[in-house]
Amino acid sequence: MYFRFWTSFRGANPTFIDRLCSEDQGQHASWIIVIEDNDDVPGVGGGSFWRSAENADTAEVSFTVADEFQGQGAGTILLAAIWEHAYAIGIRKFVGYVLDENHVMLTWWSSLGAAHVRQPHGGWELTLTLDESLLPETSAANSLRHWLAFIRAA
Ligand SMILES: CC(C)(COP(=O)(O)OP(=O)(O)OC[C@H]1O[C@@H](n2cnc3c(N)ncnc32)[C@H](O)[C@@H]1OP(=O)(O)O)[C@@H](O)C(=O)NCCC(=O)NCCS
Numbered sequence: 305m306y307f308r309f310w311t312s313f314r315g316a317n318p319t320f321i322d323r324l325c326s327e328d329q330g331q332h333a334s335w336i337i338v339i340e341d342n343d344d345v346p347g348v349g350g351g352s353f354w355r356s357a358e359n360a361d362t363a364e365v366s367f368t369v370a371d372e373f374q375g376q377g378a379g380t381i382l383l384a385a386i387w388e389h390a391y392a393i394g395i396r397k398f399v400g401y402v403l404d405e406n407h408v409m410l411t412w413w414s415s416l417g418a419a420h421v422r423q424p425h426g427g428w429e430l431t432l433t434l435d436e437s438l439l440p441e442t443s444a445a446n447s448l449r450h451w452l453a454f455i456r457a458a
Pocket of ligand 1: 365366367368369370373374375376377378379380381400401402406407408409411412415443444445447
């Protein structure tokens with residue numbers, strides 16, 4: 305939770321949940337992964353994008369995968385889902401803000417060829433261009449290609 309929200313808390317903030325779930329006319333969307341017919345697992349993870357007010361072709365993204373499901377491909381599926389959704393409404397770049405100690409996110413998006421810009425007060429701004437032809441030949445990029453193709457074929 306700390307890597308996603310940059311703060312520690314015990315309960316979910318209702319205002320933030322409303323914002324996350326609200327329909328926002330092409331400005332924002334959230335995709336979640338749930339396991340059907342399994343009430344023991346409330347959710348596997350979620351990914352969201354918010355279109356930038358200044359640059360209509362850019363959106364800020366965020367992801368959270370439950371600890372017990374990390375490293376099994378859920379983050380990649382969520383990225384493919386929000387990539388396809390965002391691309392369809394004219395978004396061409398995803399930006400993520402990441403703490404220095406978030407090695408998984410930094411490794412993952414480096415493997416996808418994202419550009420890194422150091423932030424003045426620490427952390428990184430990562431920018432991923434939504435152009436499959438720019439993805440490098442890495443395992444993470446190959447998984448993303450696979451899920452993009454899967455979603456397009458669905
Ligand atoms: C970042 C996060 C969403 C990734 O989700 P995930 O389901 O673990 O991701 P995946 O299993 O699809 O793995 C994607 C890539 O991340 C990298 N990765 C995943 N787990 C890793 C680990 N433990 N160590 C190093 N790299 C790792 C790999 O490059 C992997 O691709 P590959 O295995 O094909 O090479 C998840 O770790 C998370 O919720 N972290 C906490 C919240 C957070 O940091 N959110 C991002 C802030 S915007």
